[in-house]
Amino acid sequence: MAQEVRIPAVSPAPGEGQTPRTVMLAISALLMGLLLASLDQTIVSTALPTIVSDLGGLEHLSWVVTAYLLASTAATPLWGKLGDLYGRKRLFQTAVVIFLAGSALCGISQNMAQLIGFRALQGLGGGGLIVLAMAIVGDIVAPRERGKYQGLFGAVFGTTSVLGPLLGGFFTQQLSWRWVFYVNLPIGAVALLVIAAALRIPARSAKHTIDYLGTFLIAAVATCLVLVASLGGTTWAWGSVQVIGLTILGLVLLAVFIRVERRAAEPVLPLRLFRVRTFTLVALISFIVGFAMFGAMTYLPTFLQVVQGVTPTLSGVRLLPMVLGLLITSTLSGQIVSRTGRWKAFPILGTAVTAVGLLLLHQLTPASGAWMMSVYFFVFGAGLGLVMQVLVVVVQNAVSYQDLGVATAGATFFRSIGASFGVAVFGTVFTNLLIGKLGDALAGRRLPPDMGPSQLAADPRAVERLPAELRPAVLNAYATSITDVFLYAVPVVLLAFVVAWYIREDKLRGSVTAPEITETLASNPVERSSRDEVARALSVLGTREGRHRIYETITAKAGYDLLPAASWLLLRIRRQGSVRPGLLADTIPVPLKSLTDASRQVEERGLAHREGLELTLTDRGARTADALSQAREESLTELLGDWWGPDRPTDLVRLVRELNSELCGSDGERPHAPEPPRDHAA
Incomplete structure (x- = not known):
């Protein structure tokens, strides 16, 4: 249950007693921690097809991403408040150690179940890296100086968004997919040494009542529903005892969560926020944006590597236009809104462009050229970027001061939950379509005993061992299965487009500005207090x-x-x-x-x-x-x-x-x- 901890201390002003050298060393350590968390969100995607071929279990591929997302999202509010209570330096070191332990275990995984479990452990640590790094900057740097350091954070995140797919492809092709996880170890070791030697955080006063039960319940509800979405219709029949039981359990836990949050002193997700119409609508749009973004990003490398036969490294290069489109429009839209005060057009335009991008991705074929695909990827990324920054600004503008911090984190929280559902649902739809289309493509064909539809679906590399005359039909089955998933996502995004029209464009408060790019691109929400948000x-x-x-x-x-x-x-x-x-x-x-x-x-x-x-x-x-x-x-x-x-x-x-x-x-x-x-x- 909730546990109240009080630390009666008078806190010095941020930056007091800090020399430029110690601040720069501390910021370097924080940047390395951010590098770990942000790199791991993108580096894994291009390695997924190879991982599946090595460990098997294509039907569980989505859980390599989903396990990380769920764990990091659920842990974020806890890391933020525990840092207030027990000291952020110690908590940051703990987060790094947990993340590195998860990375090492992921690297030595021998089957898909182990990898999924260790990815959850890695996500538990990753949930603390971004939120604590952002909070520590507020401890050691005076408010008027934070802009230039936050710019470094944004640069690191933007760079890793671009380099992640490239490095993931390079390690997979030149070394092993396991190095996608091992690369974290030396970076993390250096970060720990620098943190221990250079990070000096002034004692800060804090009084919090941590909503442990609420945090556990919201994570449990999300896990139940994601399990139903990912395993229903594949591993378990929709009418099976397991699916029905998980659905009922999820609904019961949701009812308990609502009851607990009504009584919690500091709820992890205050229910009063949902009485604010703008917050509710933005939460729905955020959910859909995460659904489309991470669902598509997870399966595009599979299309490039399996269907078009490009190397893992080259598949990372092919994805760069999508990342660049997202970064460019996300930054521009946030700046335009902050300076003009007008924002209504961006969620409408962004969801419309995202829907167009998904329709373009549906047009991809095994023969699609690199330039045409780059344009399609850029359009899809640009649509996501147009709406991501603006949603946080809109939420900040709609709530009272007391809810500013939790509402800001709530906008990205729902996007993170949407990402978990998107990856799971995309995975279920893809697996069902693929097995059915492979069966149709190979019906009546004489195949080696180990080359049936189930084997080809479980191991994408097995396609290369097929007789030449069978490959086009199999590759077409893979291609249409993936691109049909994009088509099925279009109505979901169009729902967000319709919802965006109903958000009332209230006058923008002067103090509402575009947040740092790390907050809107990170897969796990950044938790800060209302005071920290206003200070920024x-x-x-x-x-x-x-x-x-x-x-x-x-x-x-x-x-x-x-x-x-x-x-x-x-x-x-x-x-x-x-x-x-x-x-x-x-x-x-x-x-x-x-x-x-x-x-x-x-x-x-x-x-x-x-x-x-x-x-x-x-x-x-x-x-x-x-x-x-x-x-x-x-x-x-x-x-x-x-x-x-x-x-x-x-x-x-x-x-x-x-x-x-x-x-x-x-x-x-x-x-x-x-x-x-x-x-x-x-």
Whole structure:
């Protein structure tokens, strides 16, 4: 049951006491952890046909992916809250060790059952790597500095999305499919050493009631339903005791889950979210996007390697247009929405393009050319990218502040569950179609004893041993079985297209921005608190405003007639106690003339006085700087919209003050070129 743990500690500000060198070393360790988790989501796909040929069990191929997805998705909220309670460094090390143990065991698996079980163990560790890495950045880096480090995280994830299929194909072809898992071991070992030596996380205060029972129940419900979807009609008949029993068990567990969540202090999935119409509709679309995305990505390498006979490495190259399309449109759509505030067109357009992409994939044949396939793959990936980033933005905009963190994770949670169902359902449909079509293609043909439809379905490499005159019919059976699966997914995606029209386009809050790409491309959701989500958004917006005449704005808001550079200089002195304008000119890329004019103005108006080479504030200057700081804080609160209401929580108030202190006069917000001198008094 729920267990409440309290840690009464006063936490230092993020980044306090951290040197640039220690931060960079720690970020390097986190990047290696992210590399492990993100690489493993893509590197396995191109190795699956070879794995099936070696271990057998084509009907269970989908579970190599599904086991990882289910375990990582269910574990994510637990990793996030346990890190708050017991320290994220220790938990991150534990996640790496579990992931590496799962990787090693996957590499030595002797049958499909072992591989599936060890993939679940690997997913348990993988669920902690992304969520804890993202949270640790918040512990060791001040909000105004997080953008550049989160950019590195996005770059690593984007790179592995591209390199994963290539590396998976290369290892499979040149070494063994087992190296797809062994490659994690040296990277993980280095990550553990760097974490132990360099990662210093300040003690943070936290109080949480962990919903262990709710987490277990939602994982159990998902597992029951995925088992029914993947084994019903293949291993077990639809009317069998096993299928009926699992269905009933899943429904009973769902009813228990609903009852538990209504009473939980901090539910893993608050039921009140479903009273928000936008969240419910977005959850459904997210489920369908995951269903289509991972279902298709799992079976495209099989089409390329078995039907078209390309090498595993080349199949990874052929998939790059899909990944590039997804990355490009995901990034662009998120940025456009953040800057314009208009988002309704993207889920509609994205689901429509995804449906078109699936229809194009249905047109693939054994003779399809590489250029034509690249276009089809790009269209499919572009459709997914158009909708993925935007769904998180829409959810953030629809909920109250108290639910911001859990709703953000909920959007990707449903996509992860959809991915599990998609892979399972695609696998069931593919297996049923393949066995039937192989039987039709080989009916009346004289075959070797070990070359029947069941054997050919269990081992794709057996196709190469068939007599030449039989191969075209068998390859056509494989091709049409896979492409028909894409056709069956089209109505599901069209359902999301229809649902997207019913989402009401509420005005976008100023504080809602596109999340990091790791959050929308990762297969497991990233769990962060509402405070962390607002810190991320305000630091992004605050820095963006800083590049767009913020010092003119706050000077006018405070009622002063100063150069923007003078306002910046006053806040800089207030922040540091004193400054040397000449030294600033050497260390910060601000024009020397701007600093000279600003220094002269604050001295002439009695706002600062010179002690040797240093400027310090006068009493009048201190009052002016306080007013400018207050104006800066008000500009931040305006971005929060209705979240900054009369009943705003105290942690939000503290966050705004913390961000204001870090942003005022910071290097990241440099003033614009000076305007003509003004002679009015401040």
